[in-house]
Amino acid sequence: MSKRHPIIAVTGSSGAGTSTTGRIFRRMFESEGLSAAMVGGDSFHRYTREQMQRLAAKGQFGARNHFALGANHIDRLESLFYDYSLTGNGRYRQYVHDDDFALVAEGNKPGSFTPWQDLSPNTSLLFYEGLHGGVVSDAFNIAQYVDLLIGVVPIVNLEWIQKIHRDTHNRGYSQEAVVETILNRMNDYVHDIVPQFSHTHINFQRVPLVDTSNPFVVRDVPTEDESMLVIHFRDAREVDFPYLLQVIPNSVLSRHDTLAIPGTKMSLAMELIVRPMVQRLIAQKTFA
Ligand SMILES: Nc1ncnc2c1ncn2[C@@H]1O[C@H](COP(=O)(O)OP(=O)(O)OP(=O)(O)O)[C@@H](O)[C@H]1O
Numbered sequence: 001m002s003k004r005h006p007i008i009a010v011t012g013s014s015g016a017g018t019s020t021t022g023r024i025f026r027r028m029f030e031s032e033g034l035s036a037a038m039v040g041g042d043s044f045h046r047y048t049r050e051q052m053q054r055l056a057a058k059g060q061f062g063a064r065n066h067f068a069l070g071a072n073h074i075d076r077l078e079s080l081f082y083d084y085s086l087t088g089n090g091r092y093r094q095y096v097h098d099d100d101f102a103l104v105a106e107g108n109k110p111g112s113f114t115p116w117q118d119l120s121p122n123t124s125l126l127f128y129e130g131l132h133g134g135v136v137s138d139a140f141n142i143a144q145y146v147d148l149l150i151g152v153v154p155i156v157n158l159e160w161i162q163k164i165h166r167d168t169h170n171r172g173y174s175q176e177a178v179v180e181t182i183l184n185r186m187n188d189y190v191h192d193i194v195p196q197f198s199h200t201h202i203n204f205q206r207v208p209l210v211d212t213s214n215p216f217v218v219r220d221v222p223t224e225d226e227s228m229l230v231i232h233f234r235d236a237r238e239v240d241f242p243y244l245l246q247v248i249p250n251s252v253l254s255r256h257d258t259l260a261i262p263g264t265k266m267s268l269a270m271e272l273i274v275r276p277m278v279q280r281l282i283a284q285k286t287f288a
């Protein structure tokens with residue numbers, strides 16, 4: 001953790017909504033006048049799409065899938081967080097998805113990486129969104145560098161519906177290919193992704209209010225007004241629950257450390273809960 005160079009990380013599985021959450025943060029940083037170094041977790045994948053396809057052809061896709069720590073440069077992610085927390089700089093790159101139109105227009109090949117480069121100097125904070133922002137394993141401890149660690153964790157059926165919908169509509173995959181990917185990653189989902197949610201400061205968990213019992217036949221993603229959001233805080237003592245219950249319509253306290261709110265209030269809740277935390281991190285920089 002660094003008072004001088006704070007790091008905020010949003011961690012979650014593929015299709016969970018970390019990019020969507022990242023957009024809420026981007027708007028928040030802009031309105032606070034903060035220059036954030038924005039880093040995507042996909043850029044720490046170890047292999048290009050072509051290399052991944054070759055591994056799959058050799059039957060190694062199960063072991064070398066994007067969730068597995070071994071298929072990612074977790075060492076470089078840890079270096080980035082370590083370096084940033086000490087110096088306010090570090091090395092990063094970007095992964096080019098098919099729908100990253102700006103990167104593709106600049107001549108980058110979908111499924112490849114941009115070159116490693118230094119972050120822009122003099123940023124207010126580092127923001128990471130991706131798969132591994134809260135990893136703690138025998139070899140790595142990413143979570144120790146993160147000043148505000150947020151988990152984005154829909155109920156798993158909803159996560160799969162979101163992933164299938166996004167990958168078939170925006171990334172050109174067949175439904176069968178997406179389901180195959182979900183299956184290939186299952187072991188690492190359990191061992192490398194899920195444990196991170198025990199290290200987070202806050203988890204946002206979207207829960208559908210419509211039938212998602214067979215996620216593989218659902219055609220539409222349940223909307224925000226067809227869902228609730230469960231918000232769990234690691235340290236309830238720091239949260240002003242009476243205030244949140246008052247200003248978020250139809251919210252309830254389901255446990256002493258857990259709020260349940262209508263899905264439509266997700267952006268409002270993130271604003272009310274996270275903005276003061278961001279402001280506090282920035283204020284502390286002055287005294288560091
Ligand atoms: N709160 C939400 N309400 C409705 N749809 C959502 C919500 N959050 C995410 N989605 C939908 O889920 C899909 C996946 O979201 P997103 O792209 O943010 O996931 P991700 O975690 O960044 O995935 P990846 O890491 O694979 O890029 C998107 O199509 C998005 O529209």
Ligand SMILES: O=C(CO)[C@H](O)[C@H](O)COP(=O)(O)O
Binds near residue numbers: 042066111171
């Ligand atoms: O797991 C993922 C993101 O968390 C993606 O599947 C991974 O980044 C590969 O992307 P693409 O399908 O565009 O090559």
